[in-house]
Amino acid sequence: MLGEYRISGRGAAEIAADVERAVGTGELRPGQHLPPMRELAARLGVNPNTVAAAYRSLRERGVIETAGRRGSRIRPRPATTGREQLRVEVPAGGRDLSTGNPDPALLPGLAPALTAAAEVAGRRPVLYGDDPVDADLARVARAELDADGVPADPLAVTSGSLDAVERVLTAHLRPGDTVAVEDPGWGGLLDLIPALGLHAAPVGVDDDGPLDGELRHALESGARALIVTDRAQNPTGASVTATRARALRAVLRDHPGTLLIEDDHGHGIVDLPLHPLAGATRHWAFVRSAAKAYGPDLRLAVLAGDPLTVDRVRGRQRLGPGWVSLLLQRTVAHLWTHGAIDRAAVARAYGARRDALVGALAERGVAAHGRSGMNVWVPVPDETGAVTRLVQAGWAPAPGARFRLASPPGIRITVSPLTEEEVIPLADAVAAAVRPSPARTYG
Secondary structure (H helix, E strand, O other): OOOOOOOOOOOHHHHHHHHHHHHHHOOOOOOOEOOOHHHHHHHHOOOHHHHHHHHHHHHHOOOEEEOHHHOEEEOOOOOOOOHHHOOOOOOOOOEEOOOOOOOHHHOOOOHHHHHHHHHHHHHOOOOOOOOOOOHHHHHHHHHHHHHOOOOOOOEEEEOOHHHHHHHHHHHHOOOOOEEEEEEOOOHHHHHHHHHOOOEEEEEEEEOOEEOHHHHHHHHHOOOOEEEEEOOOOOOOOOOOOHHHHHHHHHHHHOOOOOEEEEEOOOOOOOOOOOOOOOOOOOEEEEEEEOHHHHOOOOOOEEEEEOHHHHHHHHHHHHOOOOOOOHHHHHHHHHHHHOOOOOHHHHHHHHHHHHHHHHHHHHHOOOOOEOOOOOEEEEEOOOHHHHHHHHHHOOEEOEEHHHOOOOOOOEEEEEOOOOOHHHHHHHHHHHHHHHOOOOOOOOO
């Protein structure tokens, strides 16, 4: 069952920690079955309730899963082995198109904004008890949210989008609850959900966003929350249209108790209009990150939401980090208010690369998706084969397995590093990689 590995520990925490450590080191592999609780309890000389508590903790942390009479096994993708580890080695001299990073040439210089923030800190140091949200950041964020039709409710500031999503989920849900998520969708989010002890219900995505029919099925099947990417969906580049937004709101109105979380990480790099769903349910959060437009190291996102949700997020935040650095908040506020980037130009730059690649693939009979953002999604019949052939040709895409639950195979190509001259050779390589291998004959 476990091969040579023997689980150890006397208390529930020790047993759970031993299993999780073994998963992290590879001594226990995804899919391996754990001993029945009574059998392991007898082997360790402990009460079966102790093993039951250890297994429950491991389930809630996303390390194991239980399938009725088939017992418990290591999850196919345990929380201790994130999807980011599903990557390919970039060949010497090859091009890494797998990272999802923005183009450094399109990011602003931070020195003026950092200097301005430091000068304010020198005149007015932040002390315990100060407002955790910078007034300038709140003002500019609220003005843009108002212009985009996001309801005028309270704001919080978190350490990036995923931090915001985690705080909102834990503010309302309990281990065992189900969350409707886009499929394919953001790998970090698909890792976070089982790590919180939650279950993911896949909702299909097309170029216009989540499919309303599949969302309705997920909510009618018991999903208590929905997470939507409004624009620059990762990995497909989908962007929610006005028509799709109306359909999704209609579904949500029939399920007003759904916790709605919207991720607008594409703000600043996308020229398509926003069609928010915020306010369609009693509890909601709208998250706007600075990472893609201003740099991933700016670990900051503004979160708007209904009063109860924001109050819970800020209350729990006070008991942990306390607040996101006001120095960092003032830096981002300066970037936003002083036009540190030409948003339209940045959106055009990414759009030109996406459109060029999607168009070149279409000319070669390969369907691809990429309405917004910096990624192109290419459905493929054989994911492993396509990735292998592309790597051999000198191109390293991201394997679609990093982003999929139940959706068909694909690969994600980040266009940020691409030059105009590379589009045609890349399209040729992708077209060759996705075609079925020629049949072999034996004489």
